[in-house]
Amino acid sequence: MSCTDLEDDEEQETSGEYVPSPSTIIYIKHGENEEFMVNINSAVLHILDYVKIKLGLPKEDTVDLCDVNGSLKLLFLVKLPFDSATKLLLPQESYYICRVLRGDAGPGQEKSFRLIQPMLTTPSQQLLDTLQGQCAYLEKIRLRMLKQKDSKKLLMSDSMTVSTPTVSPHGRRTSGRASAEEEKPQKKDAKSVKSKTSDLGKRERHR
Template structure:
């Protein structure tokens, strides 16, 4: 099961897709003269990206994602500048092919825009759903138990519920207890 890879100045070669995605990507980088760390992908002649650089399990067979006897172009994936807030963003897909057709470039540009918008939308939806930290859970739980003990007048009730006399879970580390005590002192000031 082979595919045809076009690159450079109308150069082409065959690649066997009966291997892992990772192995195929390493082979393609070596054949077209790219660095081992350059993120790449393949696109069909109409510009449809295969998104192999996003494959969750790179040990999966490349034949799951690619069709035998089809012509593909190698594309470099341009991400944001490392160390900036846009480092994981999608900036562009550049075909490693001299004088690519404009419809291919337009298709790659549209897909890049769509991927970036989807990435930002996913990040935005995750912002509102951040799970509470362990410290905030412990302090709110301790505050509720202490308030409950004061309202019922029972200080020993917390002992039977798995909490110590201060309203802190018994298995809490000494460092967590110290942080909780400090936050309580700050609240009472």
């Protein structure tokens, strides 16, 4: 179901022609006691797009829903955004729209979590505190994942440095360990040549 279908549902319900099934409807609250209905049979991505259209938000904005206690549903982070929202949202429940403000000055901060703002005219302080606590937690997880990613890159870089091939005296490309092993036979060969040369010298003197 697309955003157009969601709009059609609302128009039909207002005109009295069609009333969506209560088992698939949630109530989205915003502004000053304003609300509209959404069918949770729709894809998560379509619901988020529809919410932005209803509130006149830019398409590139990140939004989410939270319940009346301030618990975020994290719809903007789902791995399968085209799946139905029925597993994430409960029918007949009320939800608030929240803007997720991301990005900050400085390299590596483009995806940082700065603020989660409920789209209500007069949100309670408890709701604001709860949302900001979750915002801080999301940022903590983001930084941890970023650190793990950097560590993996460093390990891969070290691994490539250790296994970098070198050129042996014979012109073959080989690892540092292999070239060291090749040097040992060369030393033995040198001793053997020196010994043979010495033997030849002794024979010449005996003649």
